Amino acid sequence: xxxxxxxxxxxxxxxxxxxxxxxxxxxxxxxxxxxxxxxxxxxxxxxxxxxxxxxxxxxxxxxxxxxxxxxxxxxxxxxxxxxxxxxxxxxxxxxxxxxxxxxxxxxxxxxxxxxxxxxxxxxxxxxxxxxxxxxxxxxxxxxxxxxxxxxxxxxxxxxxxxxxxxxxxxxxxxxxxxxxx
Numbered sequence: 001x002x003x004x005x006x007x008x009x010x011x012x013x014x015x016x017x018x019x020x021x022x023x024x025x026x027x028x029x030x031x032x033x034x035x036x037x038x039x040x041x042x043x044x045x046x047x048x049x050x051x052x053x054x055x056x057x058x059x060x061x062x063x064x065x066x067x068x069x070x071x072x073x074x075x076x077x078x079x080x081x082x083x084x085x086x087x088x089x090x091x092x093x094x095x096x097x098x099x100x101x102x103x104x105x106x107x108x109x110x111x112x113x114x115x116x117x118x119x120x121x122x123x124x125x126x127x128x129x130x131x132x133x134x135x136x137x138x139x140x141x142x143x144x145x146x147x148x149x150x151x152x153x154x155x156x157x158x159x160x161x162x163x164x165x166x167x168x169x170x171x172x173x174x175x176x177x178x179x180x181x
Contacts, residue, residue, distance in 0.1 A: 001154070002151055004151055005019075006018070006019050006151075011153065011155055013153070016153060031140075034046060040127055041099075041133055042073070044074055047070035048092075049100065049134055049138060050066040050137055050141050051067040051070050051083070051084070053103055053137070054067075054144075055067075055084045057107060057141070057145040057146070058149075061154075062148055064155060068159070068163050068166035069169055072170045073170070094124040095121065095130075098124045099131070099134045103137070103138035105117060107142060110139065
């Protein structure tokens, strides 16, 4: 049960955004800017970073919805589960492994990112833009995860619900869905 009175039909961050539309607008804009472009990192890679950080933070709602969106972009694989289980042995590029290592360090605390990790990412082909966006996605998802869990929002345990929502996010609304006033 949520710590504050939220719309019962809206899980996770969606209920929080309906509760506080004033803050929903910039949060949605941030998610849209971080996750919905194919500049540098692809959308699926961006969602994979968000999923991985949410998994490390044990935020069930965020890892479920962003995992479903990532899976939308990787439909023929179990990549999301493999990354969550052991990203270093997952069938992803060395560049993504290096970027996920950076994301993991950001999740632990920004000062945990090392020059060695940055060098490894660059040696694997990561650009400054991709490193920047990885750090910002990881940092933002630490905030989003703490927002969702800090207010005790509910998260349905229905993979189908997340898959339906993911399809809608990927194909129609993105993260600029309208928030009830």
